[in-house]
Amino acid sequence: MARPAGLTAAWWQVLGAVLREPLPVAGIARAMGVTRQSVQRVADLLAGRGLAEYIPNPAHRRAKLLRPTEEGRAAVRRIDPAHAEFARRLAGSLGPGELEETVRVLERLVDAMDTIGGR
Incomplete structure (x- = not known):
């Protein structure tokens, strides 16, 4: 789903994490439940491609915040319709009861x- 929008799945996940508010890489x-180093690599790639940018963090001088650029937001918006259609088809295939049980098991x-x- 992310590839046609010009993103990898990892890029999409990191951009998604900062859509509502800028966050430091550690946050x-x-x-996401992954290492800071792996997010740092993705964040640097996103910034290098103009999909995200680092901004000053008023709470911590050295830990800059990552936020999406308008280009990054546009890339995520291109994914949303395909993602919604996939979720609709998946829910239809499983049915409401089975989908709810799957969500409960995954949360557990x-x-x-x-x-x-483990994380």
Whole structure:
């Protein structure tokens, strides 16, 4: 879904994390459950391509905030219709009960991984 918009899945995830508000790389990594280093690599690539930019962080001089540029926002908007259609088809294929159960199981899995230190 991301490829036709000119994004990789990782780029899409990082941009999605900062659509509502700029965040430091460490905050993005925590929200995504991945290493700061992996987010830093993606953030640098996004900034290099003009899809995101670093701005000063009033709370921390060295930890700059990442925010999407208008070009980055436009790329995410190009994905949204395909993503919505995919979700609609998936929900239709599973049916409401099975979809709800799948979500419950995945939420329990995430909680269990957090508890045992898997993230």
